[in-house]
Amino acid sequence: MSITVPKVRVPYLLLFPGFAFLFTFFILPIVNLAQTSTQTPIAGGDTGQYEQSFAFSNYINAFLDNREQFARSFIYATLATVFALAIAYPLAYAIAFKSGKFKNILLVLVVAPFFTSFLLRTIAWKQILGEEGFLVPTLRNLHLMGQQTTITSTSIAVVAGMTYNFLPFMTLPLYASLERIDPRTIEAAGDLYANGITTFRRVTVPLSLPGVVAGTLLTFIPAAGDYVNAAILGSPNTKMIGNVIESRYFKIVDYPTAAALSFTLMAAILILVTLYIRKAGTEELV
Amino acid sequence: MSQKIKDASIPTIPFKARLSRWFGRNLLRIYMIFGFTYLFIPVAYTFAFSFNDSGKSNLIWKGFTLSNWQNPCGAPQICNALANSIKIGLLATIFSTILGTMIAFAIGRYQFKGRSTSNLLIFLPMATPEIVLGASLLSLFLVFKINPGFWPTVIAHVMFCVSFVVVTVKARIASLDPRLEQAAMDLYANELETFRRVTLPLVAPGIAGAALLAFSLSFDDFIITNFNSGTLITFPKFVYVAAARGIPAQANVIGSSMFFLALAIVIAGQLVNRRKAR
Amino acid sequence: MALDPIAARGDLRLTRITKSYGDFTAVDDLTLTIPKGSFFALLGPSGCGKTTTLRMVAGLEEPTVGSIHLGETDITTTRPYQRPINTVFQNYALFPHLTIFENIAFGLRRRGVKDVKEQVDKVLSLVELPHLAQRKPTQLSGGQQQRIALARAIVNRPALLLLDEPLGALDLKLRRQMQIELKWIQREVGLTFVHVTHDQEEAMTMADTIAVMNEGKIEQMGTPADLYDDPETAFVANFLGQSNLIKGKIDGNDGDNLVINLFGQKISMPKARSHAVDSSLYAGIRPEKFRISRTGSALRGNTLTGGHIEDVSYIGVSTQYVVAMPWGQELMVFEQNDDGVPPFNKGEEVVISWESSFTFGLRGDEDIEAGTEVNPEQLDE
Numbered sequence A: 001m002s003i004t005v006p007k008v009r010v011p012y013l014l015l016f017p018g019f020a021f022l023f024t025f026f027i028l029p030i031v032n033l034a035q036t037s038t039q040t041p042i043a044g045g046d047t048g049q050y051e052q053s054f055a056f057s058n059y060i061n062a063f064l065d066n067r068e069q070f071a072r073s074f075i076y077a078t079l080a081t082v083f084a085l086a087i088a089y090p091l092a093y094a095i096a097f098k099s100g101k102f103k104n105i106l107l108v109l110v111v112a113p114f115f116t117s118f119l120l121r122t123i124a125w126k127q128i129l130g131e132e133g134f135l136v137p138t139l140r141n142l143h144l145m146g147q148q149t150t151i152t153s154t155s156i157a158v159v160a161g162m163t164y165n166f167l168p169f170m171t172l173p174l175y176a177s178l179e180r181i182d183p184r185t186i187e188a189a190g191d192l193y194a195n196g197i198t199t200f201r202r203v204t205v206p207l208s209l210p211g212v213v214a215g216t217l218l219t220f221i222p223a224a225g226d227y228v229n230a231a232i233l234g235s236p237n238t239k240m241i242g243n244v245i246e247s248r249y250f251k252i253v254d255y256p257t258a259a260a261l262s263f264t265l266m267a268a269i270l271i272l273v274t275l276y277i278r279k280a281g282t283e284e285l286v
Numbered sequence B: 001m002s003q004k005i006k007d008a009s010i011p012t013i014p015f016k017a018r019l020s021r022w023f024g025r026n027l028l029r030i031y032m033i034f035g036f037t038y039l040f041i042p043v044a045y046t047f048a049f050s051f052n053d054s055g056k057s058n059l060i061w062k063g064f065t066l067s068n069w070q071n072p073c074g075a076p077q078i079c080n081a082l083a084n085s086i087k088i089g090l091l092a093t094i095f096s097t098i099l100g101t102m103i104a105f106a107i108g109r110y111q112f113k114g115r116s117t118s119n120l121l122i123f124l125p126m127a128t129p130e131i132v133l134g135a136s137l138l139s140l141f142l143v144f145k146i147n148p149g150f151w152p153t154v155i156a157h158v159m160f161c162v163s164f165v166v167v168t169v170k171a172r173i174a175s176l177d178p179r180l181e182q183a184a185m186d187l188y189a190n191e192l193e194t195f196r197r198v199t200l201p202l203v204a205p206g207i208a209g210a211a212l213l214a215f216s217l218s219f220d221d222f223i224i225t226n227f228n229s230g231t232l233i234t235f236p237k238f239v240y241v242a243a244a245r246g247i248p249a250q251a252n253v254i255g256s257s258m259f260f261l262a263l264a265i266v267i268a269g270q271l272v273n274r275r276k277a278r
Numbered sequence C: 001m002a003l004d005p006i007a008a009r010g011d012l013r014l015t016r017i018t019k020s021y022g023d024f025t026a027v028d029d030l031t032l033t034i035p036k037g038s039f040f041a042l043l044g045p046s047g048c049g050k051t052t053t054l055r056m057v058a059g060l061e062e063p064t065v066g067s068i069h070l071g072e073t074d075i076t077t078t079r080p081y082q083r084p085i086n087t088v089f090q091n092y093a094l095f096p097h098l099t100i101f102e103n104i105a106f107g108l109r110r111r112g113v114k115d116v117k118e119q120v121d122k123v124l125s126l127v128e129l130p131h132l133a134q135r136k137p138t139q140l141s142g143g144q145q146q147r148i149a150l151a152r153a154i155v156n157r158p159a160l161l162l163l164d165e166p167l168g169a170l171d172l173k174l175r176r177q178m179q180i181e182l183k184w185i186q187r188e189v190g191l192t193f194v195h196v197t198h199d200q201e202e203a204m205t206m207a208d209t210i211a212v213m214n215e216g217k218i219e220q221m222g223t224p225a226d227l228y229d230d231p232e233t234a235f236v237a238n239f240l241g242q243s244n245l246i247k248g249k250i251d252g253n254d255g256d257n258l259v260i261n262l263f264g265q266k267i268s269m270p271k272a273r274s275h276a277v278d279s280s281l282y283a284g285i286r287p288e289k290f291r292i293s294r295t296g297s298a299l300r301g302n303t304l305t306g307g308h309i310e311d312v313s314y315i316g317v318s319t320q321y322v323v324a325m326p327w328g329q330e331l332m333v334f335e336q337n338d339d340g341v342p343p344f345n346k347g348e349e350v351v352i353s354w355e356s357s358f359t360f361g362l363r364g365d366e367d368i369e370a371g372t373e374v375n376p377e378q379l380d381e
Helices: A009-037 A057-065 A067-097 A100-115 A118-129 A135-141 A155-179 A183-191 A196-225 A228-233 A241-250 A255-280 B015-049 B078-109 B115-127 B130-143 B150-174 B178-186 B191-220 B223-228 B235-243 B249-277 C050-058 C100-110 C116-126 C142-154 C172-189 C200-206 C224-229 C234-239
Strands: A039-041 A050-052 C012-021 C024-034 C039-043 C065-070 C085-088 C160-164 C192-197 C209-214 C217-222 C244-254 C257-262 C265-270 C280-285 C291-294 C302-314 C318-324 C330-336 C349-354 C360-363
Touching: A009 A039, A009 A255, A009 B078, A009 B115, A009 B130, A009 B150, A039 A255, A057 A067, A057 A255, A067 A100, A067 A155, A067 A196, A067 A241, A067 A255, A067 B015, A100 A118, A100 A155, A100 B015, A100 B249, A118 A135, A118 A155, A118 A228, A118 B015, A118 B235, A118 B249, A155 A196, A155 A228, A155 B015, A183 A196, A196 A241, A196 A255, A196 B115, A196 B130, A228 A241, A228 B235, A241 A255, A241 B130, A241 B223, A255 B115, A255 B130, B015 B249, B078 B115, B078 B150, B078 B191, B078 B235, B078 B249, B115 B150, B130 B150, B130 B223, B150 B191, B150 B223, B178 B191, B178 C085, B191 B249, B223 B235, B235 B249, C012 C050, C024 C050, C024 C217, C039 C050, C039 C200, C050 C085, C050 C160, C050 C192, C085 C142, C100 C116, C100 C142, C116 C142, C116 C172, C142 C172, C172 C192, C172 C200, C192 C200, C200 C224, C209 C224, C209 C234, C217 C224, C217 C234, C234 C244, C234 C360, C244 C265, C244 C330, C257 C280, C265 C302, C291 C330
Parallel strands: C039 C192, C039 C209, C085 C160, C160 C192
Antiparallel strands: A039 A050, C012 C024, C012 C065, C209 C217, C244 C257, C244 C280, C257 C265, C280 C360, C291 C349, C302 C318, C302 C349, C318 C330
């Protein structure tokens, strides 16, 4: 006796619980966020009381009031992505091509630091780069740094923190892509008169492009919405849009603005990502 | 003694050239050493300061002590926070792994209408900034007058972990040779038996990996948790709040322990794989 | 009402089987009977539909049209696990997470057989690998995996054993050895084997009956000797061994023979060996049937004059000649080096002769290039 479920139904049965969950707790919330974003305070009501009034002006106001933070978020995220790419690419290349039997160990070592809590790591950087650490006083004594300059509470620290924290998201896809390159293609390039640099430029880099795209996306998207690095390593001058949204939610209880900002952030990211993917030309990401 | 005679016809490479060649070959290896050092600096720092005789404020090195390791729950609230993180992590792992594995099988194994839309839907949560995920969920809970706390946090964690589980398990399913299942059916196993005896055992490592990933994502999560946990304290929240005053050394102890534990699990997994293959 | 599929025994009958994938027809109106107990080969180039046919018999694919019967039982739509048919897959498909013992025992356990250990031990002895029972498949060599895959199928005593190019991944020597062993096992155990391959030498060595397939259809079916000596189409003539195909016209009769005009030269061939439908035909002669002689020697049978040697290849066992004929065609000749006579030289003028009964005749509208494409898979590594 065999149990044969009609072949057509099985995939839908399997999908249903997970998708029902995602629908309730991902789609619906986003929709709800949308409807919150166009609300306005109830006249004469308490803080936190809002009513729907289709105030699309919320978006305009929110954006204009915070365009500095928006710009900063995208600049920091771009910088962090670029730096992460610069640091991670040679690392991934080295692990993929130059590590022989240590490949697996090295891969584990790339991911290992991220077993410690991300907050602990960021705070560690704060303390290492801070006044109480040993780096800053030493640099000051060597007159490489002014007595008034600090590393923490600057945008440099924030970007550095972001770069560091997103490094594995960049390294792993890069590695996966580089690892797939058949070493014989590289040999063939040499056989056809290309020197090391040319081979790299014309063979390795194009072939690793899917990894580059995946890595930059996996880095940029969370980086743009991040606020923890800015909160720990930065100052009020380095506020990112994430910080603003957080404070709108918890400190100022201004839900519509926070919602509008969130949507604007999502929309901006989506547009950038779509343009980027179109330009890079890779279809398969997931 | 005759070896001292140098054969003039064998050309020797000048020292400078040899040095630059050595550099060229090993440049990447040198870079790797610097790279890994950079990666481990904060980890080493955290580990080192777990031995600091610090009292409440773990900012300056005061002296070496083992007391933090002997009494990791010494700081107020810390073990409560840790326990919460672990509880939430386990629940989130179980649910997201089950839901995600089912989705992975559906998408990875079957051709059906809406397959590419499903793929896209799975990708969306991964592409959404955490702050938007957290904030939108909070909004929803508020509308239904549900207070943020333990279960809303679990739900939030399941939500963002599912996508990662799907991607991980799907990759494993894709590497499965379909002929193995055909062979099973050829050898008198019906669909259910084939799944039980051939498919599942072979996909299991992928599911295990996905579960591990889900747990670590959940345990380390701050932003989404911050929005949805209300007064409940998790370990990352504890660290964030304590950061202003100076985190207690016990937090370093716990952080370092998680590091070593996770490292041990991964290495053990690698060894098991290597033994299985032999 | 329906007979129990698992107990079905008898001849395998494929009736008007067609399998299409959208626009593409993999198997085209195929009808075939494979007698019980025979070693049957499905031979053809890749893409000809032989593997698809095999999979339909196994139950891993369903025919678009047509029916499959095993004895009296209609198994067309039964699931693979309901058929008394087992397959040896091309890449062996051994379960990597089970030991060799459990791999072999798999089918027995699913069927609820009681004396599992006994049966597994017996079949392991048959393939001479009893010491590997507790190993895992990844620890075995290709040849060993192949034999275990075979054991895993045979232990179930199926009505039909299907082999999907099982020897493809083995090196030449091992392949030859396995061909002999497989044939021996088939005789020993008495099962019906259906062997799918693109290697014509393999099919000819092992099979009692061969069906040559091309583009979803059976070109010709028969014993290896039938197919080799008397091919009915250009595809079969070219795919099995090599053929010389010379265009000609039937000029008349001479008793049981036809008189054929080949570019002005006259030859004769038995009427029964001609498959021409009108007066145009291709006269076919296998290269080893040709004899080369110098002009003026005494000759028997058909002769073609005016050729001169274009190329000589000394192979050791034989010498292969390419002879250019006056009408522009190059003929292949294989001469055995069995008489100590030195080979002919390039440029020499020669006469080709052969026994007329070796000639076969193909339809005049045949594509004489059919079956000649070199399949990369057929090149020995």
